[in-house]
Amino acid sequence: MEKRNEITEGVIWKQLLVFFFPILLGTFFQQLYNTADAVIVGRFVGKEALAAVGGSTATIISLLINLFVGISSGAGVVIAQFYGAKQEGEVKKAVHTSVALSLVCGVIMTVLGIGMASWMLRLIATPEDIIKDSALYLKVYFAGSIGLVLYNIGAGILRAVGDTKRPLIFLVISCLVNIVLDLLFIAGLGMGVFGAALATILSQFISAVLVMAALLRSRDSYRLIPKDLSMDKGMLVRVLRIGIPAGLQSNMYTISNLLVQSRVNSFGTDTVAAWTAQSKIDGFYWMIIGAFGIAITTFSSQNFGAARYDRIRRSVKVCMGMAAGVSLAIGVVYSIWARPLLSLFTDDAAVLDEGVQLMRAIAPFYITYVSIEILSGAIRGTGDSLAPMLLTCTGVCVLRIIWVLVMLPIHRSHLTVAAGYPVTWIVTSILFIIYYLRGGWLRREIARERAAGGERKE
Numbered sequence: 001m002e003k004r005n006e007i008t009e010g011v012i013w014k015q016l017l018v019f020f021f022p023i024l025l026g027t028f029f030q031q032l033y034n035t036a037d038a039v040i041v042g043r044f045v046g047k048e049a050l051a052a053v054g055g056s057t058a059t060i061i062s063l064l065i066n067l068f069v070g071i072s073s074g075a076g077v078v079i080a081q082f083y084g085a086k087q088e089g090e091v092k093k094a095v096h097t098s099v100a101l102s103l104v105c106g107v108i109m110t111v112l113g114i115g116m117a118s119w120m121l122r123l124i125a126t127p128e129d130i131i132k133d134s135a136l137y138l139k140v141y142f143a144g145s146i147g148l149v150l151y152n153i154g155a156g157i158l159r160a161v162g163d164t165k166r167p168l169i170f171l172v173i174s175c176l177v178n179i180v181l182d183l184l185f186i187a188g189l190g191m192g193v194f195g196a197a198l199a200t201i202l203s204q205f206i207s208a209v210l211v212m213a214a215l216l217r218s219r220d221s222y223r224l225i226p227k228d229l230s231m232d233k234g235m236l237v238r239v240l241r242i243g244i245p246a247g248l249q250s251n252m253y254t255i256s257n258l259l260v261q262s263r264v265n266s267f268g269t270d271t272v273a274a275w276t277a278q279s280k281i282d283g284f285y286w287m288i289i290g291a292f293g294i295a296i297t298t299f300s301s302q303n304f305g306a307a308r309y310d311r312i313r314r315s316v317k318v319c320m321g322m323a324a325g326v327s328l329a330i331g332v333v334y335s336i337w338a339r340p341l342l343s344l345f346t347d348d349a350a351v352l353d354e355g356v357q358l359m360r361a362i363a364p365f366y367i368t369y370v371s372i373e374i375l376s377g378a379i380r381g382t383g384d385s386l387a388p389m390l391l392t393c394t395g396v397c398v399l400r401i402i403w404v405l406v407m408l409p410i411h412r413s414h415l416t417v418a419a420g421y422p423v424t425w426i427v428t429s430i431l432f433i434i435y436y437l438r439g440g441w442l443r444r445e446i447a448r449e450r451a452a453g454g455e456r457k458e
Contacts, residue, residue: 007084007162007302012311013318016295020322022164024291026155028284029168029175038280040182042345045192049133050346051272053196056126057134058279059261061141063120063254064113068105068149070247072098072156073294074239077301077381079160079222084305088221090235095157095215096228097235102153106146113142124262127269133193140194144201147208154211159298161222170210178203245389246380252389252397256424259401263408263417271414274354277345281359285330285366292323293377300381309442316378316436323374327366334363358418365422371429372396375436382445391435395428 007015042050075098082090117138121131151174155167178199185195215224264275296319303311334341338359342352372395376388403420410416435441 007299012315013322016299016315016319016322019162019164019298020291020295022168023159023294024288026164026168026171026291028287029171038276038345040186041193041196042277044187047269047273047346047348047351049130049193051127051130051134051269051276053133053137053193053276056121056124056130056261056265056272057137057141058276059124059254059257060117060120060138063251063258064109064142065145065148066250066254067244067247068102068109069152070245070250071101071105071239071243072149072152073246073297073380074241074243074385075101075153076156076160077242077297077383077385078235078239079157080298080301080381081305081383083161083221084302085307091161091221092223092228093232093235094239095222095224096230097232098153098157098239099150099215099224100229100231101236101239102149103146103229106149109145109149110142113145114139117142124258125265127265127272129269130272137193137197140197141201144204147201147205150208151204151211154208154215157215157222158211159294160301161220162298162302166214167211170207170214173210174203174207177206242380242383242385245385249376249385249389249392252392256397256400259404260417260420263404264414267414270348270350271354273346273348273351274342274358275414277342277351278355278358278362280345281334281341282362285327285334285363288326288330289323289366289369289373292319292326293373295319295377296374297377297381300378304382304445309446312378312382312442316374319378320370320374323370324367327370331363331366335360338363354414357415361415361418362421365425368422368425368429371432372425375432379436379441382442384441384445387435387441388432391431392428395431396424399427400424 007019038050038053041053075094079091079094079098082094118131118135121134121138126134151170155170158164158167181199181202182196185191185199189195191198212224215222216226218224261275264271296315299315299319300312303309303315338356339352342355342359346352372392376392379388400420403423404417407416407420
């Protein structure tokens, strides 16, 4: 008896939640990697070290890994579409092409990350009192890039076929190891920033080993067979056609954030530390909304592969409602309890005061970002990755840069910088809603599939 695919046949809201919660918990533990570093470094080393492992370094890390994470999402979309269409041979080909590509990307990321660390930090005006530690953290972090990329591609493959539990288990194990190593290296051995970076990359390697072992032992069509690792040209093109725009879209945020970070750096170490602490708390919201985004992308991909186009639109409505409710609730909590949350990272009064101001300027507006994440994910799940990237570039990257360049000279304040976030979210949301409602994206991808030989009935 053939196994029922709940993503393409089950109750939409139930399946979205079944898929969402393991992703949420997984991204929660992934977020704990850097948060544990920040808490332990901030408490046992000081605010200069706290600024060194966040702020500039976090922005640069995002810039270099986002392109690969985008490629991973492209691979996930392709695999999910073939899995939903029950084309086992194509699933196998996509899996082996994606893992081979990830190994190449890991080597490139290591070389670029180590070679360009100091230059990038100076480019965004990192304060001199933290640049040495920041460069050290970056170089050690990128020395372990292979573990990072292998985990992400492996977890992406498992999620694409509907398995969200094992990536969660692997991340929990990895995160616990990371915290233990943080305490050992930083609090116990006094290794400071180097210890924080070393703990992170060692724990990432553990998660990579676990997820690769799961793929090697699988009996399904997505089983990894080392001797079959190769890059099929047609499959590579398909993965990159979706993945590169997705990665560039993520980097639209990072590129604009580099400019923002350079302006934040100009306010001094207290502001950089406040921005770092706020961003760690802020990161927990982004992991939640990101989990909704991953859920709707996979949901859209498998239903597109199964030619269940009606379920794509219905799932978008359900997911938008859930994401909006959660965003509103988190915005309220963050605004009310800003100081106690920030106190987890530092007890410096000046840093706390600035951090509270930042949180209350940004958190109430989370709900304005929901349309961007959910609509972008649903559209990308059908294979249309270029349009979401262009909309993000226009509404977020370009507008945010204009905001900072124009408004900051008029009113020089860290709150002026922070205000650019809700302004750009609102504009970009409007652009996405218009594009989604026009519907051309879905008709175009259906036509593309039919032209490629995948004739389906609506």
